Amino acid sequence: MDLALDLTDRAERSVSLYHALREALADGRLKAGDRLPASRALARDLGISRNTVATVYERLVAEGFLESRVGAGTYVVETTRQRRDQTPGSLKPRPSWRWAPRSTSAEAAVPAYDLRVGIPDAELFPFETWRRVLAAESRLRGHNPGSYSSPAGLPRLRAALAHSVAYHRGVGADPEQIVVTNGTQQALDLIARVLLEPGDIVAVEDPGYPSARDLFASHGARVVPVPVDEDGLVVEQLPEQTRLVYTTPSHQFPLGVRLSLARRRALLAFAETHGAGIVEDDYDSEFRFTGRPLEPLHALDDQGRVIYVGTFSKSLLPSLRTGYLVAPGSLVDSLLAAKQLIDGFGPVQPQAALARFLEEGLLARHVQKASKTYAERRSLLLESLATWPVEVLPSAAGLHLSAYAELPADLADRAAAEGLALDTIAAHRLLPGRDGLFLGYGAVRTDSLLRGLELLADLAGWS
Numbered sequence: 001m002d003l004a005l006d007l008t009d010r011a012e013r014s015v016s017l018y019h020a021l022r023e024a025l026a027d028g029r030l031k032a033g034d035r036l037p038a039s040r041a042l043a044r045d046l047g048i049s050r051n052t053v054a055t056v057y058e059r060l061v062a063e064g065f066l067e068s069r070v071g072a073g074t075y076v077v078e079t080t081r082q083r084r085d086q087t088p089g090s091l092k093p094r095p096s097w098r099w100a101p102r103s104t105s106a107e108a109a110v111p112a113y114d115l116r117v118g119i120p121d122a123e124l125f126p127f128e129t130w131r132r133v134l135a136a137e138s139r140l141r142g143h144n145p146g147s148y149s150s151p152a153g154l155p156r157l158r159a160a161l162a163h164s165v166a167y168h169r170g171v172g173a174d175p176e177q178i179v180v181t182n183g184t185q186q187a188l189d190l191i192a193r194v195l196l197e198p199g200d201i202v203a204v205e206d207p208g209y210p211s212a213r214d215l216f217a218s219h220g221a222r223v224v225p226v227p228v229d230e231d232g233l234v235v236e237q238l239p240e241q242t243r244l245v246y247t248t249p250s251h252q253f254p255l256g257v258r259l260s261l262a263r264r265r266a267l268l269a270f271a272e273t274h275g276a277g278i279v280e281d282d283y284d285s286e287f288r289f290t291g292r293p294l295e296p297l298h299a300l301d302d303q304g305r306v307i308y309v310g311t312f313s314k315s316l317l318p319s320l321r322t323g324y325l326v327a328p329g330s331l332v333d334s335l336l337a338a339k340q341l342i343d344g345f346g347p348v349q350p351q352a353a354l355a356r357f358l359e360e361g362l363l364a365r366h367v368q369k370a371s372k373t374y375a376e377r378r379s380l381l382l383e384s385l386a387t388w389p390v391e392v393l394p395s396a397a398g399l400h401l402s403a404y405a406e407l408p409a410d411l412a413d414r415a416a417a418e419g420l421a422l423d424t425i426a427a428h429r430l431l432p433g434r435d436g437l438f439l440g441y442g443a444v445r446t447d448s449l450l451r452g453l454e455l456l457a458d459l460a461g462w463s
Contacts, residue, residue, distance in 0.1 A: 005046060013048050017056045025065055025076065036066065036074045099214055112419035113452025117254060117400040118284075119443035120314050124370045129362060130353065137352035151339040153180025153324070154351040160358035161324055168364070169282065170299045171308050173326045179335050180324050180346055184283060184311045187325040188212055189342070191244070191307055192219040194334045195277055200243040205233050207428035209253045212246050212281070225430040228252055230394070232259030235266040244277045245270075249297055250285035254428050254438040256395030256402045264297055271305040278306045284314040284398040286367050287374055291396045304328035312354070314399060314442070315367055322346075322354060374399060377441035377449055384453040388462045390436065399442035404434045411460055420455050 003020040007013055024030040037045070039053040046053075057074055060066040067077050152158060158175040165171040181187040196202065198220030204213050206225030217223045224242070227234045233247050245267065249259035259267070271278050280297045298308040311323035327335055339345075357363045381401055385392050390403035407424065408414075415422055426435040444452060457463040 003046065005048075007046075007048065014052045014056055017046070017048070017052065018059060021056065021060060022065070030076050032076050032078045034076045035072075036076070038073060096220070097218075099218060111416070111421040113421070113448055113455060114443040115420065115422040115439045115441075115452060115456070116443060117423055117438055117440035118314065119440060120317065120399065121370070121373065121442055121445075122317060123445075124366075124373060125317055126362070126366055130357075133356050133362070134349065134353040137356055138349055149345040149348050151336050151345050152176075152178065153346060154348055154355060157351045157355040157358075160355045164358050164363070165308070165310065165326065168286070169296055169310075170293075171296055171326060172299065173308075177326050177329060177332060178324055179327065179332070179339060180322065180351060181339070182321045182343070182346060183313060183318075183323045184281065184309055185211060185215065186342070187309045187323050188215050188246075188279065188281075189219075190325070190335050190338045191277075191279060192216055192221065193338045194331060195244055196221050197243075201239050201241050202244045202246060203238050203242045204246045205248065205252060206431045207254055207425050207433070208246075209248065209281070210428060213430075216244070216246070227431060227433070228255055228257070230257055232257055232263050233267065235263050235270055238267075238270055240274060242270075242274060242276045244279065246279045246281065247297075248281045248283060250282050250293065251395065251398040253281075253283065254400070254402055254423065254425060255393050256398060256400065256438070257393055258294060258396065259297075261294055264294065264300055268297065268301055268303070268305065272303050276305070279309060280306050281309045283309075283311055286315045286397075287371050287399060288397040289371075289375055289378060293397070298326065304330060307331070315363065320350065320354070322350065373446065374441060377444070377446050380446070380449055381439060381441055381453065384450070384457070388457060388460075400438050400440040402436060402438035404436040405460075407435050407437070408460060414459050415456065418455060418459065420452055420459070422456065 003017070003024065005013070005016045005020055007016065021030070030036070036042070036057070039057060040050050043050040043053045057066060057068070061068055061074070065077065066074050068074050155175065157180055158178040161178050161180075162173050162175045165173060179187075179190070181190065192215060196216065196219050200221050202216040202221045202223050203226050204216070204223055205228050207228065208225070213223050221244075224239055226237050232249060232252055238245065247259065247267070249264060251258065267278065270276065278297060282296065285293065296308065298306045305328070307328070308326040309323065312320055313323070325335070378401065382392070385401065385403055388403075388405070390405040393402045393404070395401055402425065404425070412422060412424055423438050423440075424435060425438060441449065454463070
């Protein structure tokens with residue numbers, strides 16, 4: 001325990017120690033239930049007599065701050081009252097900073113009926129298999145655990161990712177083009193650091209992903225919303241000065257439509273003509289239920305304009321915090337330098353376990369098994385949507401469905417009060433447009449989905 005004492009006056013040492021301990025109690029460095037060092041040990045550390053320490057302990061015991069337990073030591077009592085730091089601080093964010101932390105699903109109470117998007121079912125995750133793989137890879141064969149790792153990620157994982165995205169997504173990449181990241185958000189941050197100057201235009205889908213918009217804006221970019229229709233991003237409305245386009249072509253977030261082949265080609269032509277980059281965020285298309293997937297933008301790109309971004313937050317768990325990007329060779333060194341500046345490198349043991357998950361086909365097996373459960377929930381959701389006055393948007397993949405609808409203004413608040421969590425399309429728009437719902441079926445249990453949908457219909461006046 002670190003205590004700042006003035007020991008120049010021997011007669012005042014007990015007073016100095018007393019005030020130092022009281023300050024530690026008040027500001028929370030010593031909390032209720034904490035065991036204090038033995039008087040002999042603390043005296044030795046501070047270079048004062050044991051009697052001085054014992055005297056101060058006895059005083060604090062008498063005042064009710066500490067208690068002495070025979071044979072166990074001296075403890076902070078449960079009734080110790082601690083003050084909060086009353087100093088707000090004079091440092092302020094830069095004037096252009098306008099963001100505040102958002103609440104997360106981990107911080108909120110678990111709703112009875114969770115229809116929010118972007119949350120997989122943790123009960124489907126193969127925890128026992130993951131623990132076995134993680135334990136087997138704890139010694140990191142081929143890597144010295146006492147050394148710093150590559151900012152690009154564990155070579156085994158990059159090789160496994162290169163094979164996986166080629167086989168399952170049609171994304172051809174060398175392992176050297178892959179950078180392992182702490183989720184999609186860090187991938188976007190790396191791209192923004194390397195590509196954007198303050199004032200550069202970033203075109204984003206509208207409605208679209210708020211966290212991506214905010215991230216680009218936080219780097220000083222000018223974020224311009226571009227409409228989305230039934231064929232995806234309306235390419236002809238992209239500003240000519242666009243430096244970067246952010247798009248979710250396989251399963252547009254939040255509408256769920258996919259970018260048509262004609263639009264994909266038009267977007268690539270735009271990028272080449274105007275010198276723009278494209279971020280292809282393929283966040284949840286592992287789960288496919290109808291039709292054949294279109295070729296990803298990355299596979300159609302022959303000019304090195306597309307940066308493909310993937311994540312394991314939907315296919316496995318968000319708490320793994322693992323994503324990746326596939327970059328053109330011209331950007332790899334710069335992205336690696338940015339990654340090294342931000343956090344050096346990622347956690348190596350989980351990367352090794354994930355590499356084995358991919359190598360042994362365990363991820364593909366999990367996705368296949370989970371898809372059966374998600375397909376059942378999706379069918380139940382479609383059955384309900386068919387009876388409501390809504391316009392269901394086509395969607396072949398992912399973990400949510402969207403529908404345009406006329407909604408009561410306070411629907412989300414009333415639903416939350418009833419334990420029903422949901423998202424609206426309007427909450428993800430910057431431009432005027434139709435409202436509606438996008439309903440996730442990842443987090444809600446199958447046996448409670450219908451009850452949640454019945455409650456939603458009652459609240460919306462559709463029953």
